[in-house]
Amino acid sequence: xxxxxxLGCALALVxxxxxxxxxxxxxxxxxxxxxxxxxxxxxxNASGWPNYAGYYGSVGVNITRNLQLYGDxxxxxxSVSGGNTRLxxxxxxxxxxxxxxxxxxxxxxxxxxxxxRLDLHYPSAGQTYSENGFSFRLGGGLDLNLTRHWSVRAxxxxxxxxxxxxxxxxxxxxxxGIVFKIGERRYPQ
Numbered sequence: 001x002x003x004x005x006x007l008g009c010a011l012a013l014v015x016x017x018x019x020x021x022x023x024x025x026x027x028x029x030x031x032x033x034x035x036x037x038x039x040x041x042x043x044x045n046a047s048g049w050p051n052y053a054g055y056y057g058s059v060g061v062n063i064t065r066n067l068q069l070y071g072d073x074x075x076x077x078x079s080v081s082g083g084n085t086r087l088x089x090x091x092x093x094x095x096x097x098x099x100x101x102x103x104x105x106x107x108x109x110x111x112x113x114x115x116x117r118l119d120l121h122y123p124s125a126g127q128t129y130s131e132n133g134f135s136f137r138l139g140g141g142l143d144l145n146l147t148r149h150w151s152v153r154a155x156x157x158x159x160x161x162x163x164x165x166x167x168x169x170x171x172x173x174x175x176x177g178i179v180f181k182i183g184e185r186r187y188p189q
Contacts, residue, residue: 031183034060036153038177040074042087042160045169052076052087056175060095062183068095070110074175083122089160090114091137106151109140110158118164133163137173151179 036058043051054076060068071092078085091114098107116135121128139158143151153176160173 032062033182034058034062034068034151034179035182036060036072036177036179038153038175040076040173040175042076043172043174044078044087044162045171046165046167049165050078050080050085052078052085054087056177065099066097068097068108069093070095070112072112080120082124083120085121086117086119087162088117088119089135089137090116091135093137097143104145106143106145107140108143110137112137112158116162116164118162131164135160135162137161139173141175143179149181151181153177153179 037056039053040056041051041053054074056072056074058070058072060070062068069092071090073090074088076087078087091112093110093112093114095108095110113134113136115132117130117132119128119130137158137160139156141156142154144154145151156173156175158173160171162169162171
C-alpha cells in the first residue's frame, strides 16, 4: 500500500509541468516587456543656461495591446562658463500606442511624472551645487518595427517641465534610440 501511494505521488509530481501548459480561464497570453535606450536632448528654457545632450534607458511593460506602463532614466551633460553641469531625470507613467495589425509604424502618446536633478560643478573653485524637484513630461513619438524583437524609436518629443533656479522651466525633451522586445509574439489583448 505504501509503495502504491509513493508511486501515485511520484506520477503526480511528474505530471505537474503539464498543468503549466494548460490555459487558465481569464488569464491573457504572456506579457511583453520592452527595453530601450538611446540619445536624448533637452532644449533647456532658462536664461543663460545651455541645452543638454546625453543618453537614456527605459523599460515598458504592456498591460494591453495599446496600454503600457513605462519608466525611464536619463543623464545629460552641458558646459557653463567656468564649469560643467548635468541634468538627471527619472520618470514613470503610461503610454498609449496605436498598433494597427498591418503597419510597421507604432505612434504613441505618453504622460510621465518623476524627479529631476540639476548639478552644477566648478572645478577651479571646488564648488558643487545641486537642486532636486518634481518634474513631468507630456508628449509622444513613433516606433518603427524592424523584426519581432527589434524596433527603432524614430523620435520622441515631450514637453518637459522642471523646477530649478527658484522657478520652473518649460523645456522640450527629444530622443531617438532602439527598443528590444522580450515576451510573446503578440501583445496581450
